[in-house]
Amino acid sequence: MxxxxxxxxxxxxxxxxxxxxxxxxxxxxxxxxxxxxxxxxxxxxxxxxxxxxxxxKPPGTAVKEQHPAPDSVPPAAVPLIELLDRLAGLAGDPPAADGPVLDRVRRGVVAALTASGVTPVEDTGPVDPARHHVVATRDDPSGLLSDRIAETVRPGYLWRDVLLRPQEVVSYVPYVGPRPPRAEAERGRRDAR
Known part of the structure; x- marks a missing residue:
């Protein structure tokens, strides 16, 4: 059993x-x-x-909806944003003669987005986690720019007051100085004993 x-x-x-x-x-x-x-x-x-x-941020501040209902966003917004991303990737590749053409197409796409109520987000200043996505960091030796936007990698987009995509940014971080290689740090600990 x-x-x-x-x-x-x-x-x-x-x-x-x-x-x-x-x-x-x-x-x-x-x-x-x-x-x-x-x-x-x-x-x-x-x-x-x-x-x-x-x-x-004060505790009573309302948080905006991050993901709106799919039927409320203009249907052309997502493909137009993707087209702008592809155009940004082409900016350095074509010959110099195509530069003004790409710029004109880009301005037309931005105008179409603006007409549908979508606006680009290219903030400067402090990093706001509700609007920005930090994709990289950069040292700030001065200590004055910590947690501020160093540069924009990809713009974000708003439709009315709803964030469609956060702005991708490089953020300044406090500079901690060079770190000694591991072997030197070990040697220093042995010498201190």
């Missing part, structure tokens, strides 16, 4: 509850779902509060 035949089928362990120790009683799926949703909501609020404190 096997262990399973003597004791019955093996049940999976009960998941632990963050607010109380595990018990033998099983909660219903609805209760577990409600607790998880409450915990996720509290975590979101905590993280949002930390970000607001770090970037100087």
């Amino acid at each position: 096997t262990h399973e035949q003597r004791t019955g089928p093996v049940r999976p362990p009960t998941p632990p509850h963050p607010d109380r120790p595990p018990t033998a009683a099983h909660d219903s799926l609805a209760e577990l779902s409600a607790r998880c949703a409450a915990w996720l909501g509290a975590e979101r609020d905590r993280i949002e509060g930390e970000l607001r404190a770090a970037y100087g």
Whole structure:
């Protein structure tokens, strides 16, 4: 006779509850779902509060919707934004004679986006995580430009007050100085003993 035949089928362990120790009683799926949703909501609020404190936003400031309903955005916006990205990638490749042509096409695409209510975001100044996506960093030896935009890699786009795509930026970070190679650091520790 096997262990399973003597004791019955093996049940999976009960998941632990963050607010109380595990018990033998099983909660219903609805209760577990409600607790998880409450915990996720509290975590979101905590993280949002930390970000607001770090970037100087008052706690009552409303956060704008990051992803609008798909039917509300002009249908031509996404293909036009993709075309602008492709044109930006071609800017250095064509012969000099094509430069004015590409610039004219780019201005036409931007005008079409603007007519549909979409505006480019090319901010300067402090990095705002709600509007900017940091893709790289650059040292700031002066210490005066930390957490500010050094350059724009790709512009972002707004439709009305809704962010369609965040601006991709390079951000300044505090300069920490050169670090000694690992072998020199090890030698320095041995000499200090």
